[in-house]
Amino acid sequence: MVTALFKIMLIEDDITLFHEVKERLSQWSYDVHGVQDFSKVTEEFTELRPDLVIIDIQLPKFDGFHWCRMIRSHSNVPIIFLSSRDHPTDMVMSMQLGADDFIQKPFHFEVLIAKIQATLRRVYNYNTERVELRTWRGATVEYVKNTITSSAGSVELTKNEMFILKLLIERKNQIVSREDLIKSLWDNEHFVSDNTLTVNVNRLRKKLENLGLDPYIETKVGQGYMATEEAAPL
Structure with missing residues (x-):
């Protein structure tokens, strides 16, 4: 189990899914935050300064690709896409924009945890x-x-x-x-x-x-x- 308290920004407009994921991740000592205004994701990201971002593709106002591009313009924070869209071009697009991983909905929670842990180890441990x-x-x-x-x-x-x-x-x-x-x-x-x-x-x-x-x-x-x-x- 991860002992450090990592801060995760979950950009997801499905309230039921958001609370389910937040509750499950909290059991693994992750500090999960949502989005208050989907037209101001960049501003909320800058204020929160998360250690990892999990983002859906289909969102209000602008899609996840737009916000990934905006975040990547000034930050190398790890980004994982979590989406029900299953076309291969969606995964390719996310990687081209600088995402670290892509998980398709519906997903097994164990897979999400494994990918989060692997990403955090890779990003925050190897450079020590x-x-x-x-x-x-x-x-x-x-x-x-x-x-x-x-x-x-x-x-x-x-x-x-x-x-x-x-x-x-x-x-x-x-x-x-x-x-x-x-x-x-x-x-x-x-x-x-x-x-x-x-x-x-x-x-x-x-x-x-x-x-x-x-x-x-x-x-x-x-x-x-x-x-x-x-x-x-x-």
Whole structure:
């Protein structure tokens, strides 16, 4: 069980579902808050400063994609979509906007808890490791700040993007299988669409393109991905 009290913002207009989820999460020591005005979600998010956001797609005023985009414009807080919409494009869209996971309604509460716990561990625990930065291809990768900086500039990564990059450069010049990446990111591959990983890797590459580093994340067809590094001179 999670012992720390994490603050969760649940953006859900179904009052019955909201109270059910809030009650269940409270039993796991999560501090759950709803939305008072669905036209001012960003303002309420800024005031609350939650550790994690759970958001529906179909909402009053604006949909969840709009609010995800607004939150992502100034925060890397982890975001999980919780929606009854089941079209593959909805999941793809959520990941492209920077969401960390997607859960389809109706759902088993155990799945929701597992995904929340995995996301919080990934986001708030991995960067307490002793090693906080690495150099790769002449760039400085700062795990804590979620940034990568080179002579071409600096880009900020989401938690998932940084976690993927970290796994790859810690095993540079070695193929990391898709299965290993999925298990490391989400703990249980049975809860994750394979396409979710693809979307996150593509977003990472797009950001690395600004630094001229995208060619060094190679796809090994049928195997996985590899971050390449030049061998040190003898």
